[in-house]
Amino acid sequence: MNIWIAIIGTAVGCYAVKLAGLLVPAHAVERPYVRRLAALLPVALLAALTAEQTFADGAVLMLDARAAGLGTAAVALLLRAPFLLVVAAAVVVTAGLRAIGG
Amino acid sequence: MTQHIALTDQTADGTKKPDAAVVRDALGVGVAVGLSGFAFGVTSAGSGLGLLQTCALSLLVFTGASQFALVGALAAGGNPFTAAAGAFFLGVRNAFYGLRLSQVLALPRALRPLAAQWVIDETTAVTLAQPTRRAARIGFTVTGLSLYALWNLTTLLGALGAEAIGDTRAWGLDAAGPAVFLALLAPMLKTATERAVAGLAVLLGLGLLPVLPAGVPVLMAALAAPLALVAESRRGGRAGGDATDDPPGPDARRAPRGTGGTSGAEEGR
Numbered sequence: 001m002n003i004w005i006a007i008i009g010t011a012v013g014c015y016a017v018k019l020a021g022l023l024v025p026a027h028a029v030e031r032p033y034v035r036r037l038a039a040l041l042p043v044a045l046l047a048a049l050t051a052e053q054t055f056a057d058g059a060v061l062m063l064d065a066r067a068a069g070l071g072t073a074a075v076a077l078l079l080r081a082p083f084l085l086v087v088a089a090a091v092v093v094t095a096g097l098r099a100i101g102g
Numbered sequence: 103m104t105q106h107i108a109l110t111d112q113t114a115d116g117t118k119k120p121d122a123a124v125v126r127d128a129l130g131v132g133v134a135v136g137l138s139g140f141a142f143g144v145t146s147a148g149s150g151l152g153l154l155q156t157c158a159l160s161l162l163v164f165t166g167a168s169q170f171a172l173v174g175a176l177a178a179g180g181n182p183f184t185a186a187a188g189a190f191f192l193g194v195r196n197a198f199y200g201l202r203l204s205q206v207l208a209l210p211r212a213l214r215p216l217a218a219q220w221v222i223d224e225t226t227a228v229t230l231a232q233p234t235r236r237a238a239r240i241g242f243t244v245t246g247l248s249l250y251a252l253w254n255l256t257t258l259l260g261a262l263g264a265e266a267i268g269d270t271r272a273w274g275l276d277a278a279g280p281a282v283f284l285a286l287l288a289p290m291l292k293t294a295t296e297r298a299v300a301g302l303a304v305l306l307g308l309g310l311l312p313v314l315p316a317g318v319p320v321l322m323a324a325l326a327a328p329l330a331l332v333a334e335s336r337r338g339g340r341a342g343g344d345a346t347d348d349p350p351g352p353d354a355r356r357a358p359r360g361t362g363g364t365s366g367a368e369e370g371r
Contacts, residue, residue, distance in 0.1 A: 003151060003176060006182035006183075006189075007155055007158055007159055007172070009182070009186035010159075010172050010189040010193075011158070011159075011163045013189075013193065014164075015162070015163075015219065017194050017200075018200055018218040018222075019200070019215060019218040020200065021196060021197035021200020021203070021204070021221060022200040022204045022209070022217065022221065023214060026201055026205060033331065037327055038194065039195075039290075040295070040330060041191060041327045042286075042287075043287065043291070043296050043299045044302075044325075044326040044327045045192045045324055046287040046300075047307070047326075048303040048307030049167075049170075049174070049188075049192075049279075049283050051307050052174075052178075052307050052308065052319065052320060053276075054280045056308070056311055058178060058316070059316065065274070065277075066276060066277045069280075069281065070280050070281060070284060073285065077284065077285060077288045083134050083138065083285055084135075084138060086281055087138055087278050087282055087285065089281075090274070090278065090280070090281035091278050091281070093274070094274030094277035095273050095274030098271070098272060099272075
């Protein structure tokens with residue numbers, strides 16, 4: 001039940017902001033501060049999520065094969081690899097390291 | 103003309119783009135990203151969500167980063183409200199995409215509730231790269247349609263396959279989520295401010311992880327954004343310039359100032 005609450009809440013909220021963007025007159029959010037914040041908020045959230053999903057297991061910090069996978073993804077991004085290849089590289093390296101190291 | 107350049111975003115060649123070329127570009131993005139719904143399906147099912155719940159997320163939420171974030175927070179034991187709040191904040195950027203797209207696409211009001219679900223990173227990127235309104239509309243529709251169809255299909259396949267795959271960690275699939283986030287994040291790290299925000303957010307997110315309930319550290323890390331803005335305006339204030347009023351940054355490209363609100367959509371057609 002808890003999971004359904006989270007799903008419905010996220011679905012309604014995410015659809016509402018998409019629709020709001022299409023319906024709201026542009027000048028309503030033209031203020032530079034609002035625009036800057038909107039551009040920086042995803043940066044902060046994505047960075048924190050990337051770090052937590054790479055270095056955390058529950059509430060414990062740990063360094064494991066995921067870090068090597070993410071490092072590979074970073075290299076692939078620097079080499080301008082396509083999106084799918086970036087994700088695949090991270091998965092393959094992580095799986096490979098676990099297969100070797102157990 | 104300024105509007106025209108803003109729409110084409112550096113790739114401006116001034117000439118008309120054939121419809122087939124727009125469709126090809128749009129399909130390239132739609133198919134590549136659509137296929138990664140498989141990773142979401144597997145991740146979601148591996149996190150303990152049911153088949154129906156996993157598919158509902160892709161059908162109803164349809165913004166990848168928010169979906170991965172929600173599933174990750176729930177798997178980490180976060181309560182549903184903080185998990186949904188984190189996913190929602192991540193989706194707020196779509197409102198700003200929509201704002202820009204409504205000018206470029208000039209959709210009839212009746213169509214907007216339908217088009218809204220397709221307002222995401224990828225459709226925005228493809229649409230804003232087109233030189234004309236016709237190309238923009240084709241790009242938006244083809245990217246949206248192909249990505250939505252494939253993303254949902256591969257989500258279903260991934261969720262169904264998750265059991266057959268067994269331990270998703272052994273297959274390295276727990277690295278898919280962070281890799282997706284990094285791929286979305288990388289193009290945003292253009293200026294020092296953005297890098298500072300990312301660095302501070304990582305420190306806050308990891309530093310608070312052991313002491314706060316699951317899901318909350320990511321929300322606290324979001325504070326890096328307003329903190330950086332305060333620091334930026336302090337610096338700009340001391341320099342005495344007008345830097346605070348018009349900071350250079352990637353959003354200046356997305357929503358160029360000086361084109362005005364009313365006439366902007368009509369120019370450059």
